[in-house]
Amino acid sequence: MTEKKRKETYMATGETQSDAPSEPPPAADPILPPGNEKEPMHGELIDAEIPDVASPSLSPATPGTSERHIGGTHKALSPFSRKGVSPRMIRWRRKLTQINNLEALLKTEDDTTLRKRSLALRYRAMAGEKLSALLPEGYALVREAGRRTLAMRHYDVQMIGGIALFEGCIAEMQTGEGKTLTATLPLYLHALVGKGAHLATVNDYLAKRDAEWMRPLYESLGVDVGIIQTPDEQKDRRKSYSCAVTYGTAKEFGFDFLRDRLLLRAQNRLQTEMLGDGGGGFSGGGDEVVMRGMHFCLVDEADSILIDEARTPLIIGSIEDTVRDQIVETYQWASEHAPEFEEDEHFEIDDETKQYELTSRGRQKVRALPKSDLVRTMGLVDLYEYIERSVKVYLEFLLDRQYVVRPGDKGVDEIVIVDEFTGRLAEGRKWRDGIHQAIEAKEKIEISVPTGQAARITVQDLFLRYPHLAGMTGTAATSASELKRIYRTPVIRVPTNRPPKRERLSDRVFGTILAKYEAVADEVQNVNAEGRPVLIGTRSIDKSVILSQMLTERNIEHEVLNANNVAKEAEIVSAAGGRGKVTVATNMAGRGTDIKLDDEIESLGGMHVICTELHDAARIDRQLIGRCGRQGDRGSYRQYLSLDDDILKSGLGPDKAEKLKTKGEVLKGSADKQANLFRKAQRKVERKHFRDRMVLMHHEKERKKMQREIGQDPYLDTPD
Numbered sequence: 001m002t003e004k005k006r007k008e009t010y011m012a013t014g015e016t017q018s019d020a021p022s023e024p025p026p027a028a029d030p031i032l033p034p035g036n037e038k039e040p041m042h043g044e045l046i047d048a049e050i051p052d053v054a055s056p057s058l059s060p061a062t063p064g065t066s067e068r069h070i071g072g073t074h075k076a077l078s079p080f081s082r083k084g085v086s087p088r089m090i091r092w093r094r095k096l097t098q099i100n101n102l103e104a105l106l107k108t109e110d111d112t113t114l115r116k117r118s119l120a121l122r123y124r125a126m127a128g129e130k131l132s133a134l135l136p137e138g139y140a141l142v143r144e145a146g147r148r149t150l151a152m153r154h155y156d157v158q159m160i161g162g163i164a165l166f167e168g169c170i171a172e173m174q175t176g177e178g179k180t181l182t183a184t185l186p187l188y189l190h191a192l193v194g195k196g197a198h199l200a201t202v203n204d205y206l207a208k209r210d211a212e213w214m215r216p217l218y219e220s221l222g223v224d225v226g227i228i229q230t231p232d233e234q235k236d237r238r239k240s241y242s243c244a245v246t247y248g249t250a251k252e253f254g255f256d257f258l259r260d261r262l263l264l265r266a267q268n269r270l271q272t273e274m275l276g277d278g279g280g281g282f283s284g285g286g287d288e289v290v291m292r293g294m295h296f297c298l299v300d301e302a303d304s305i306l307i308d309e310a311r312t313p314l315i316i317g318s319i320e321d322t323v324r325d326q327i328v329e330t331y332q333w334a335s336e337h338a339p340e341f342e343e344d345e346h347f348e349i350d351d352e353t354k355q356y357e358l359t360s361r362g363r364q365k366v367r368a369l370p371k372s373d374l375v376r377t378m379g380l381v382d383l384y385e386y387i388e389r390s391v392k393v394y395l396e397f398l399l400d401r402q403y404v405v406r407p408g409d410k411g412v413d414e415i416v417i418v419d420e421f422t423g424r425l426a427e428g429r430k431w432r433d434g435i436h437q438a439i440e441a442k443e444k445i446e447i448s449v450p451t452g453q454a455a456r457i458t459v460q461d462l463f464l465r466y467p468h469l470a471g472m473t474g475t476a477a478t479s480a481s482e483l484k485r486i487y488r489t490p491v492i493r494v495p496t497n498r499p500p501k502r503e504r505l506s507d508r509v510f511g512t513i514l515a516k517y518e519a520v521a522d523e524v525q526n527v528n529a530e531g532r533p534v535l536i537g538t539r540s541i542d543k544s545v546i547l548s549q550m551l552t553e554r555n556i557e558h559e560v561l562n563a564n565n566v567a568k569e570a571e572i573v574s575a576a577g578g579r580g581k582v583t584v585a586t587n588m589a590g591r592g593t594d595i596k597l598d599d600e601i602e603s604l605g606g607m608h609v610i611c612t613e614l615h616d617a618a619r620i621d622r623q624l625i626g627r628c629g630r631q632g633d634r635g636s637y638r639q640y641l642s643l644d645d646d647i648l649k650s651g652l653g654p655d656k657a658e659k660l661k662t663k664g665e666v667l668k669g670s671a672d673k674q675a676n677l678f679r680k681a682q683r684k685v686e687r688k689h690f691r692d693r694m695v696l697m698h699h700e701k702e703r704k705k706m707q708r709e710i711g712q713d714p715y716l717d718t719p720d
């Protein structure tokens with residue numbers, strides 16, 4: 001491995017001391033030498049490096065070990081130590097000192113004077129003064145506003161995070177370290193130039209929560225805040241985008257971009273930009289479009305948005321459809337017959353691609369099935385595909401796991417996807433390639449007319465359109481090099497404000513899910529007896545329900561937090577940190593859930609988190625773990641696994657998974673030694689997703705290039 005690569009991996013994964021290079025040499029910063037105050041533009045290549053956390057100026061914290069691990073094979077992570085201090089860090093510290101020096105003065109000034117200062121900064125920015133020159137005063141103002149309006153004074157480490165974000169980095173900040181507050185710094189500064197600053201997050205809930213939470217800070221400095229929510233009308237969106245700072249989801253920013261573009265084309269006002277100037281945004285004026293260009297975007301949960309969501313492009317459907325009835329009837333027909341098809345005899349599943357393919361006997365069976373007149377007029381090859389899709393849906397898409405059925409707005413039931421990463425309902429999102437319609441057929445609800453594509457954009461293209469891009473994440477971990485490669489955003493690890501005291505207990509492995517849940521219930525009982533609150537994370541709604549039933553059988557009082565229980569979310573979360581509380585949750589208790597511990601809990605050992613399964617991406621596991629040990633609190637967590645876990649199938653393939661499952665069924669006791677197998681499976685899934693993203697990116701790039709060559713708009717002239 002090259003030194004550079006090693007450094008990136010080390011920085012990104014927080015490897016154990018023995019695995020990591022003992023003392024990575026201080027990296028030179030060839031692009032931004034000390035004192036270089038030039039405006040950082042998104043797209044510059046800056047080498048990622050670790051800030052020197054031993055810095056005395058980053059008071060009050062002196063970070064120690066990241067996580068302690070008791071009773072297992074994992075070694076404690078080493079504290080970061082660097083002999084030299086990099087030029088960039090020197091520059092950042094200098095800025096921090098400038099900010100800190102302004103604090104005493106700002107504290108003495110009244111609210112009106114602070115607001116006037118903010119206004120003056122805006123004039124200077126609009127007049128063309130460099131934002132980097134305004135940063136110290138701007139950040140000092142934001143800190144003072146935070147102290148006054150939210151009773152939260154940005155810590156020095158948050159200031160460093162804010163500076164890194166301004167310079168176009170992805171700041172990796174541990175869960176619970178206060179990303180919401182840190183975001184206000186670059187958003188405020190970039191908003192000064194009057195072109196809007198966007199915060200893109202993962203769901204409507206977080207967009208609203210964060211914007212409302214931070215609003216008093218912004219408003220005290222004369223900065224207005226807009227929030228985009230999925231159901232918003234065009235006029236409301238326009239209003240929100242006209243605000244200095246706009247919070248919304250990446251998805252909505254993408255759809256608004258596409259809708260605006262469709263509108264501009266309809267009005268013949270599309271800029272020559274489509275031929276490749278890449279300048280971003282429109283200058284076309286006009287009052288119909290909702291966005292007013294794309295200037296700065298801060299991506300929250302950067303790895304989730306820039307990486308996980310980047311696997312599927314955002315697509316707006318065209319409305320035209322002539323063969324609706326035929327299509328609907330064929331979906332229903334295929335769904336009705338799907339259960340009659342047997343694996344191996346009628347169809348096979350490709351291990352690599354997970355594609356379902358009919359065997360010759362399967363195709364024969366399709367031909368022999370009874371068909372209505374409409375279905376019969378469908379081409380035979382299409383019928384094979386309908387059946388293959390329906391069989392896949394029948395076997396792989398489960399109610400209350402991947403989706404729920406809910407009464408829709410117009411009185412008709414609808415399928416709503418449960419986002420595996422957030423555990424929340426993914427409003428308005430649909431599966432592609434007919435999967436959504438096949439599920440509707442399976443659930444016997446109205447089938448939404450499949451549409452062609454009117455416009456599409458990939459997540460990569462969307463964010464690369466912002467001339468200034470930055471991101472925050474709790475878990476950039478394995479994604480650092482990918483983020484840098486695709487978005488040219490280096491990942492910077494921001495040290496914690498107080499040394500983390502979260503304890504990792506060794507993994508436990510059981511034969512079956514039921515044996516695992518029994519052991520989980522035992523542990524809940526034990527921890528509960530000490531009075532410590534326990535949070536148990538499950539991978540799906542149905543599993544949260546099973547576990548809840550088992551706890552009820554043991555008379556363990558608990559709450560369930562899942563997508564079917566959103567109304568009580570705030571209430572459940574606010575009580576979850578109390579003495580003896582037990583909460584069973586899906587990933588809804590991941591990012592954005594800030595469980596406050598009652599005072600006495602710290603002395604009892606803090607909250608205990610139990611993870612009952614591995615997710616496809618390790619960072620999702622870390623998000624759940626991050627609910628304990630926040631802000632330097634005490635806390636502990638443990639991973640439970642079983643030999644019938646889904647991750648084994650998706651990572652190691654069905655044959656190996658089946659063998660392990662069979663082994664698990666006869667297993668007595670635990671199989672803790674197998675824990676590494678699960679991590680290996682997880683890494684395989686992560687690598688597969690990585691390859692999928694790279695393939696998508698490659699195809700999109702080629703497609704765009706070709707379309708530009710023939711004068712087409714790559715976002716609007718989309719192939720079906």
Ligand SMILES: Nc1ncnc2c1ncn2[C@@H]1O[C@H](COP(=O)(O)OP(=O)(O)OP(=O)(O)O)[C@@H](O)[C@H]1O
Binds near residue numbers: 154175180590591594
């Ligand atoms: N400077 C500060 N002063 C006081 N409290 C703070 C400060 N910064 C953050 N906090 C508190 O820390 C907690 C965590 O903040 P926040 O939810 O923004 O963290 P996060 O990094 O987004 O975490 P997660 O990734 O888990 O959602 C909140 O309760 C917040 O009030």
